[in-house]
Amino acid sequence: ESIQTPLNFSLFVILQRHGEPPLIKGWIPYVGKALEFGRDAHKFLEEHKKKSGDIFTVEMAGKYMTFIMDPLMYPSIIKHGRQLDFREFTSRVAPITFDYPPVTDSKFPGLGEQIVRSFQLLQGDCLTPLTDSMMGNLMLLFRQDHLGAGPAKEGIWRSANMFDFCHSVIFEASFLTLYGRPPSAHRHSSMGVVRKDFIKFDTMFPLLIAEIPIWLLGRTKAIRQKLINYFLPHKMVCWSNTSWFIRRRSELFEQYDVLRDIDKAAHHFAILWAAVGNTAPAAFWAMYHLVSHPEALKLVRQEVHDVLRLGQVEFSSDRDVTLSREQLDKLLYLESSISESLRLSSASVNIRVAQEDFSLRLNAKRSVAIRKGDIVALYPQSMHLDPEIYEEPQTFRVDRFVQDGQQKTDFYKDGQKLRYYLMPFGSGSTMCPGRYFAINEIKQFLCLLLLYFDLELEEGQPRATVDLSRGGLGVLLPATDVRFRYRLRK
Numbered sequence: 001e002s003i004q005t006p007l008n009f010s011l012f013v014i015l016q017r018h019g020e021p022p023l024i025k026g027w028i029p030y031v032g033k034a035l036e037f038g039r040d041a042h043k044f045l046e047e048h049k050k051k052s053g054d055i056f057t058v059e060m061a062g063k064y065m066t067f068i069m070d071p072l073m074y075p076s077i078i079k080h081g082r083q084l085d086f087r088e089f090t091s092r093v094a095p096i097t098f099d100y101p102p103v104t105d106s107k108f109p110g111l112g113e114q115i116v117r118s119f120q121l122l123q124g125d126c127l128t129p130l131t132d133s134m135m136g137n138l139m140l141l142f143r144q145d146h147l148g149a150g151p152a153k154e155g156i157w158r159s160a161n162m163f164d165f166c167h168s169v170i171f172e173a174s175f176l177t178l179y180g181r182p183p184s185a186h187r188h189s190s191m192g193v194v195r196k197d198f199i200k201f202d203t204m205f206p207l208l209i210a211e212i213p214i215w216l217l218g219r220t221k222a223i224r225q226k227l228i229n230y231f232l233p234h235k236m237v238c239w240s241n242t243s244w245f246i247r248r249r250s251e252l253f254e255q256y257d258v259l260r261d262i263d264k265a266a267h268h269f270a271i272l273w274a275a276v277g278n279t280a281p282a283a284f285w286a287m288y289h290l291v292s293h294p295e296a297l298k299l300v301r302q303e304v305h306d307v308l309r310l311g312q313v314e315f316s317s318d319r320d321v322t323l324s325r326e327q328l329d330k331l332l333y334l335e336s337s338i339s340e341s342l343r344l345s346s347a348s349v350n351i352r353v354a355q356e357d358f359s360l361r362l363n364a365k366r367s368v369a370i371r372k373g374d375i376v377a378l379y380p381q382s383m384h385l386d387p388e389i390y391e392e393p394q395t396f397r398v399d400r401f402v403q404d405g406q407q408k409t410d411f412y413k414d415g416q417k418l419r420y421y422l423m424p425f426g427s428g429s430t431m432c433p434g435r436y437f438a439i440n441e442i443k444q445f446l447c448l449l450l451l452y453f454d455l456e457l458e459e460g461q462p463r464a465t466v467d468l469s470r471g472g473l474g475v476l477l478p479a480t481d482v483r484f485r486y487r488l489r490k
Helices: 006-014 034-039 041-052 071-078 087-098 111-122 124-146 162-179 191-209 220-229 244-254 261-276 279-292 294-310 325-329 332-345 435-452
Strands: 055-060 063-068 158-161 350-354 358-361 367-370 375-378 453-457 483-488
Touching (some): 034 041, 034 055, 063 071, 087 261, 111 124, 111 244, 124 162, 124 244, 124 325, 162 244, 162 261, 162 435, 162 483, 191 220, 220 261, 244 261, 261 279, 279 294, 279 332, 279 435, 279 453, 294 325, 325 435, 332 435
Parallel strands (some): 063 375
Antiparallel strands (some): 055 063, 158 483, 358 367
16 A cells, blocks of 8 residues: 655645545644544544535545545445455554564465455354353353352442453453363463453554554563463463364464464464454443443343243353353344444444545445545444434433344435444454354353343442544443442342
8 A cells, every 4th residue: 555645745735636525634744634533533524524525535644534424325335345445454554563474475375365264263153162162151250250159149249340340251251262271270370461461552552553663652562572472382282172263273374384483373362352352342331331221231131031031941140051142142132232332332444445546436426536545434433423313322222223023224314224324343345254253242241240140330430431542443442440339139
């Protein structure tokens, strides 16, 4: 991808071609509008939409990003796979962020295609053993950490920070499900240290994705190295119960002699970030919204009990519970509450890089000229918070995605039904391949919480708000953690 310099930029302004969208440029050469966008992407884009219409180009960090703000135009972008490529962006940025060599066909013939194919092991029939394994690992953690002897057994209220609680459970359960267990133990003894380092790395993730050199980011390089070292092949080969997905990737990497052990480990670490980076905050927001709305929590809890009863299971806190993939699929209101939480908290930007100069047709009346190397971007958060599509968009509604006992899929803009109305996982052929696993994880986690515990927010604290610094990168984190109480249900 060509990066245009300030010199190109001045020429672009002078020679802006017919049919190109309005250009928004910053007063600092090269940086452009990157700082304003970083402070509050949604506000920035909404303000420029009012001034410049549904399509405009923003100069940011030496690149030109053309934002398409009308969701009715999204299908036109998504189907232009040949001219608008997603992988060019990720295949350049991910190796820099996670420290593995770019996966090029010249150096690693066929590896890129095989890696893409390996993601099928997170979907379809392969999702069933993965879901079963996750259920067992969540149950293990709940039993050992939260349902054991002492206060839990006596039904005494315990307090915790909600984001930290969600992150610790999702992190370890995901780790065990994907990578497996250490020899002769159910859990990895160093998991607390690994998670602490992961959080430090994750804090710097937005800067790494923005291609800030890692040597400018304090101890981040050393922390990343520690995390990568955890996945060295001689360590992983001793782990049992490893998922098919990770086993397949390990086998693939072994076929390439030019791939060093440290490079293989870096690929595995990248998957850990992909598995936890957005799932943990998504679990937090779903939990937070349910606990904040007792009626919604009661409705979803009843739904979980009803689904268990349909399977002839009478729940008892003394016994481990299992929810199959089929049972999870029946939890309509739980799924709606997760979708609603994602609508309110996800702020990913869908990026495509133009492979050639071409005219992008957006609808019957409109097309825009796009230059090779420019970025076309969709920012679904503006759609998620559009009051025309979602009535009272800032309000959490547990049943927003339920209609007549079915999943609701009819949402409208300008009187037209939207093909894409909820996009927390990207779009088109580049949608997150682990999305089904992630949603099932969150469902399982919430089911166990609702079945085993009474849950309350502690009094005297403000409502949770989003930290806007990760705008464009997925699910936003809470600006500050939230205190809650939990006790074993009678």
